[in-house]
Amino acid sequence: MKAVFCTKYGAPEVLQVKEVNKPAPQDDEILIKVYATSVTSGDCRVRGFKSPFLYRLPMRLFLGITRPRQPILGVELAGEVEAVGKHVTKFNIGDTVYAFTGMRFGAHAQYVCLSEMDLVTHKPANISYEEAAAVLFGGSTALHFFRKGHLQSGQKVLIYGASGAVGTSAVQLAKHFGAEVTAVCSTSNVEWVRVLGADYVIDYALQDFTKTGERYDIILDAVGKTSKTHARKALAPNGKFVSVEGQGVARVRVEDLLFLKELIEDGELKGVVDRSYPLEQIAEAHRYVDQGHKKGNVVIAMQ
Template sequence: MKAAVRYHYCSPDGLTLREVPIPAIRSDEVLVKVKATTVNRSDCGVLTGKPYAIRLFAGLFKPRKPITGTDFSGIVVACGEQVDQFQVGDLVYGFLDIGLATHAEYVAVPVSKAILKKPEHITFEQAAASLEGAHYAYYFLDKIPLQAGDSVLINGGTGAIGNAALQFLKHKQVRVVVTCEAPFVDYLYKQGADYVIDYTREDFTQFDEQFDAVFDAVGKSSFGKCKRLLKPIGLYVSSELGPYWQNPFLALAAPLMPGKKVRFPLPFSINKSMEFINELIEKKAFTPLIDRNYLLEDISEAFNYVMSGQKKGNVIIRFE
């Protein structure tokens, strides 16, 4: 089969397309013929080994899996003898943030990991695009107790995480103010945003409203700058560590701080977030934002685009 391969942590240009054997499956695995996958921010971490903490999971000195790729959608073509929840012909999708070798024509997936049957009404491309950003949106928002009528400001409504967060919050009937560049303002209103700030014209930290939470989905702000946007017991959550890596420390100190606080959620079960994502897709309450698509042959180009920080939602790798 064709696969995107590298044997050391490297930049996108170190990735090459090779002919490699189709993986043999263990008794608890299914073999999936991949129909679509994405290049996402987790893939960039697994490709480059940066931030270095990722090497604790993806391989200390070199990548454990030479093939890149964390998500997939496709068709089950073989099942291990212990597998009873899937059968040949099932249409499935799944994700593993530390690397699953999905940038390939076939992938072996343990059924104990996050793999589900694909909802019928979405395409393979939409299924693959529904995973990484939405998983992180779910787990960042999970630590903010919110009810219908509460309000959240999201910084970065066209990122994979921010765009999924917008849809999840609107499903909960939360008021959402969100930032993006001018060409996407109407799109975010159509997705249900209550107010959209064009961040190239207006500094969102100066917006005249106080929120139950501020979620910086692109990690470009700080608690200090966003404090004035928070209600007296409002929460600040960011997808990044912060300019001085302060967010985890501020979150640890939160129980000692009165009033406004930082939360820094740690990753948890992907099975749990996938169940939620699947439920919202079934209810037609979540549709991923899809940007460009590339052939597997052009995967280095796709990685370079994603690493530019310009992608809108999700970048698809399709198979001919």
């Protein structure tokens, strides 16, 4: 099978497509034929080893000193179960699934083995594999930080970076939970983010969200490009600032995958795909994500 290896930390050119042996499932595992995966900002940060100064040493120890200890990156996938271990009870051959591998990575490969107890469940029936591979990273991350911020119906929520993978899911999820949503994005994405459900949209090139006079119960920095110090000016009394930058790895649960699946099948959430690349062009996909201007998600079509 083909898999993408990150041979060392550096520019997208360090990624190499290699032929490796197809894995075989253990007794409690399923073998998934991967049809789609994604390139997230997290993949690019690991590949380029982009880390805040204070976290560099612990991140090196965790990820690997000179190159990633797990050289096959990728945190989300969608595909079909091709084989099952003898103790597997939740899945059958032919089931369509989507899965989140998280910091274990490994999704940038044509086949992946996962335990049936891992973050894997049946794929939403009403979307494509590419769309399914474009919802778990952003959706689960948004859920984590909304839990951290104690989001409640009727609150005012501001999402900074509303057009990225986390931001597009956060807009839709906040509306589902009954919040009034203000989205902050670039000029080219204003109308598009409004279509996703934002009640108000601020073009950051034209206006500083802290100078509008509005106060928010939760400010979610979905791209790690503002700060608590700056955002504090726009927080309501007892308001909470949460950010994908420097506030720990999102804690994802199987219940999150099932919840997202239900919302997708009910038409309340969609995975937003900006661009799709074949496996052989994954370095180009990384270059595009590195630019920081993607709308939603960048997908890799594996087969």
